[in-house]
Amino acid sequence: MLTPKRSRSVCGPMTERRSRRAAPAVRSAAKRTNGARGRRAVVERTTAETAIVVTVDLDGTGKTRIATSMPFLDHMLTVMGKHGLLDLTVRASGDLDVDCHHTVEDLGIVLGQALKRALGDRGGIRRFGSAAVPMDETLARATIDVSGRPYLVYRVPLSTRKIQAFDTELVEHFFEALAVHGGLTIHLEVPYGKNAHHMLEASFKAFGRALEQATRLDPRVAGVPSSKGRLE
Ligand SMILES: [Mn+2]
Numbered sequence: 744m745l746t747p748k749r750s751r752s753v754c755g756p757m758t759e760r761r762s763r764r765a766a767p768a769v770r771s772a773a774k775r776t777n778g779a780r781g782r783r784a785v786v787e788r789t790t791a792e793t794a795i796v797v798t799v800d801l802d803g804t805g806k807t808r809i810a811t812s813m814p815f816l817d818h819m820l821t822v823m824g825k826h827g828l829l830d831l832t833v834r835a836s837g838d839l840d841v842d843c844h845h846t847v848e849d850l851g852i853v854l855g856q857a858l859k860r861a862l863g864d865r866g867g868i869r870r871f872g873s874a875a876v877p878m879d880e881t882l883a884r885a886t887i888d889v890s891g892r893p894y895l896v897y898r899v900p901l902s903t904r905k906i907q908a909f910d911t912e913l914v915e916h917f918f919e920a921l922a923v924h925g926g927l928t929i930h931l932e933v934p935y936g937k938n939a940h941h942m943l944e945a946s947f948k949a950f951g952r953a954l955e956q957a958t959r960l961d962p963r964v965a966g967v968p969s970s971k972g973r974l975e
Pocket residue numbers: 818940944
C-alpha cells in the first residue's frame with residue numbers, strides 16, 4: 744500500500760512540499776457487507792496525497808477508533824460516532840505538511856462512500872433525521888435527508904479560524920464531500936454561540952444524531968422510502 748509520509752507537524756505552517764505526482768494513482772477498494780450480516784462497509788482509498796481506510800457499521804453502538812493525525816478532527820469524529828451510535832474506524836495519513844486540506848476532504852469522500860455502500864438501496868429506512876444539540880452557550884442543528892441528492896447548507900459562522908493547528912474552514916469541505924459522496928442532503932446550522940470548539944463539536948454531535956435517526960430501519964417503511972421508488 745502506498746503510504747504518504749505522515750507529517751509530524753499537524754498542519755503546521757506551510758513548509759517546503761514534496762512535489763506532487765502529475766497523475767495521482769488512485770487506488771480504491773470497497774467492500775459492502777450489507778444484508779444478513781448487517782449494514783457495514785469498508786472503503787479504502789489511496790492516492791498520491793492520502794491513504795485512508797474507513798469502516799462503518801450503521802447498526803453499531805458508537806464504538807470508534809479514529810486516527811487521522813489531526814487531534815481535533817479525531818475528537819470530532821469520535822463524538823459523531825459516539826452520539827450517532829455509529830461504529831466507525833478511520834485510519835488516515837496524508838500530506839499534512841502541505842496542508843490539512845487534502846486529508847480532510849478525502850476523509851469526507853471516503854466516509855461518504857462508506858455510508859453509501861452500507862446503506863445499499865436505502866430500503867426500509869426512515870430517510871429524514873433532525874437533531875438539535877446544545878453545548879454550553881451554543882446550539883447546533885442538523886437536518887438531513889438520506890435522499891441520494893447531494894446538497895450541503897452550512898451556516899456555522901465561526902469567529903476563530905484555527906483551533907490549535909486545525910483550520911476550522913475545512914469542516915465545511917468535509918461535510919461537502921460527505922454530502923456529495925454519501926448522497927446526503929445536509930443542513931447544518933448554528934444560530935448562536937461563542938466558542939468555536941463548542942460550535943463545531945455540537946455540529947458533529949447533531950449530525951451523528953440526525954444520521955442515526957435517518958438511517959434507522961423502520962418495519963413500517965415498505966421498500967425504498969420515495970414516491971419514485973428509488974433513492975439514488
Ligand atoms: Mn471537546
